Amino acid sequence: MSVAISDAARDALADWLSGMKSLRGASEATIGAYRRDLVDYLSFMTEHLGGPQGIAALGRVTTSDMRAWMARERGAGLGARSLARKLSAVKTFYRWLAEREGLEVTPVLSARAPRYQRSLPRPLAEDAARAMIETVGSSDTRPWVAARDAAVVTLLYGCGLRISEALSLTVDDLPLGDSLRIRGKGGKERIVPLIAPARQAVEAYLEIMPHPVTSGAPLFRAIRGGALSARTVQKSMERARMGLGLPATATPHAMRHSFATHLLSAGGDLRSIQDLLGHASLSTTQVYTGVDTARLMEVYEASHPRAARR
Incomplete structure (x- = not known):
């Protein structure tokens, strides 16, 4: 979409991306994906709402507006998984806007991503x-x-x-x-x-x-x-x-899946496997190895400081 977005929105996006890179260590590929997702979203809102959307206008986006954007994405052939990723980027940007500008962003944050079947890895024997x-x-x-x-x-x-x-x-x-x-x-x-x-x-x-x-x-x-x-x-x-x-x-x-799964089956600790794989979230390692929720809670109870004090 080639619709021009407002200078204020473009500047805010640039500041947010800069923070994601310097404070969170996001890779160039991740930054590029975020930029494309947000430019596309902001361009849609510009066209949908009838003009360039400044910072204050971004805070007036409604639940209906979000549904219209998501419907456009699905209508254009975007899969449920890809739309969920795109919505996550939009929500992260809006949380940042809420902290910096004091905007009310509940309609955006309450938008629900479509459900999709998360494919599980298939390790080799x-x-x-x-x-x-x-x-x-x-x-x-x-x-x-x-x-x-x-x-x-x-x-x-x-x-x-x-x-x-x-x-x-x-x-x-x-x-x-x-x-x-x-x-x-x-x-x-x-x-x-x-x-x-x-x-x-x-x-x-x-x-x-x-x-x-x-x-x-x-x-x-x-x-x-x-x-x-x-x-x-x-x-x-x-x-x-x-x-x-x-x-x-x-x-x-x-x-790589096989490494993690075989290590876990041999008695490896899920937290240690998380570190070895370089996963930021334990839930990612959980999916990666196919470990069930009961085992995940065992690890949580054994390793979380507050849980250990109870």
């Missing part, structure tokens, strides 16, 4: 995860490429890394020790243990990797020496899963 690593490690006729792919997949399963985190490692992270410092979503850092099989897989790859190991260079290299892409790893796992007869859900992210 332990033997399937091991078979995936072994198959990836023998699926390319070039030994260094096979060793590279095996090393990446081993890091995903052995350390619970996101594919982007594994591929962001550089030569400067060498030599590998007993842990890795990972910069995850929003630039947040965490320390994850590096198990011996993962370290050995990376070292085996480096021994035969033909490209120069220079400071600043990516740890995992493409055929011509550039940074390895996530798509290349996905293709390698696609070939492996077809050979193993595994479902299409056997993706790089499924290896």
Whole structure:
């Protein structure tokens, strides 16, 4: 939508986004998504209400106006999950406006997102995860490429890394020790243990990797020496899963799911797994591992300071 929004609304949006980046550490991708969502919302309200909406006018948005916006989004083909995400961004912006400008924003905050079925992750069985690593490690006729792919997949399963985190490692992270410092979503850092099989897989790859190991260079290299892409790893796992007869859900992210689920089933503490995965919310880890509410409450009762004092 190309409708112009008011200068006041645009300035407020810019200030809010700046705060999200500096105070909450939101990533550039997140900031970009918030900007698109809010510009689209503000543009709709400009057109719907018949003119550019200043700060005071934004506080006069009604429940009916919110319903009209949500109906337009659904009518344009936006799915329930995407609309819920978009509404969450709008509500966060309005909470900030309420604190800064003293606006009454109850109609916006009371808007209900459409219900949707949250898809649960599908981890691999332990033997399937091991078979995936072994198959990836023998699926390319070039030994260094096979060793590279095996090393990446081993890091995903052995350390619970996101594919982007594994591929962001550089030569400067060498030599590998007993842990890795990972910069995850929003630039947040965490320390994850590096198990011996993962370290050995990376070292085996480096021994035969033909490209120069220079400071600043990516740890995992493409055929011509550039940074390895996530798509290349996905293709390698696609070939492996077809050979193993595994479902299409056997993706790089499924290896991270498998790490968390297998660790939990072996007796791992949910809070510790949350830290290892870099989840900001325990509820995210709950969904990630498929843990039920009763188990989540056990963790809460055992770890929450106020609960522990009762």
